[in-house]
Amino acid sequence: MNTISKLVLEPKTIDTADAISAKILEAAKKGMGMIPNMYATMANNTALFDAYSHSYKTFRENAGFTSQEQEIIFLSIAFENECDYCMSAHSFVADKMSKVPTEVTDAIRNNTEIEDARYKALSRFSRVMTAKRGNPSPEDIDAFLAAGYTENHILGVIAGIGVKTMSNYFNHVFNTPVDAAFSSRTWVKPN
Numbered sequence: 001m002n003t004i005s006k007l008v009l010e011p012k013t014i015d016t017a018d019a020i021s022a023k024i025l026e027a028a029k030k031g032m033g034m035i036p037n038m039y040a041t042m043a044n045n046t047a048l049f050d051a052y053s054h055s056y057k058t059f060r061e062n063a064g065f066t067s068q069e070q071e072i073i074f075l076s077i078a079f080e081n082e083c084d085y086c087m088s089a090h091s092f093v094a095d096k097m098s099k100v101p102t103e104v105t106d107a108i109r110n111n112t113e114i115e116d117a118r119y120k121a122l123s124r125f126s127r128v129m130t131a132k133r134g135n136p137s138p139e140d141i142d143a144f145l146a147a148g149y150t151e152n153h154i155l156g157v158i159a160g161i162g163v164k165t166m167s168n169y170f171n172h173v174f175n176t177p178v179d180a181a182f183s184s185r186t187w188v189k190p191n
Helices: 019-032 037-042 046-062 067-080 084-098 102-110 117-131 138-146 151-174 180-185
Strands: none
Touching: 019 037, 019 046, 037 046, 037 084, 037 151, 046 067, 046 151, 067 084, 067 102, 067 117, 067 151, 084 102, 084 151, 084 180, 117 138, 117 151, 138 151
């Protein structure tokens, strides 16, 4: 049986992508000033790219978390899924756009203690939900709720896991190179 050890997709551009993907790429370029490598490559499959783009947008707008909390969720899931690309990209976004305290971002990246109790509970619950594949213990749920989160926030974490699962799995399979813009926060999993 022959296997391919390294898969390679040709990145799409606004000109080479289909109409739906081109529209998403245009919006990314307008909003971020660039088209991230993940987007350009994910644009090879419109179903995945459109689902990811829509899920990402609605998570940002409707999940019930602050922009800082959103990055904590995304980073915690990406850590648990060992996604180098998303750890780098979301560390950059956390630093530059969402203004997550660097000590919180670094604690997630380094698998060390988060001092802020609420952020710690959010990160822990996001990681537990990811690691346990949506089967938290009653104690896991109680600890999350005791930190001031609600049942609705549990639903929001589930939405975040859906978004990051698409991107994390994509990046694993296709070894998406970290964009130069995110290279200051390149991540290597701690031992």
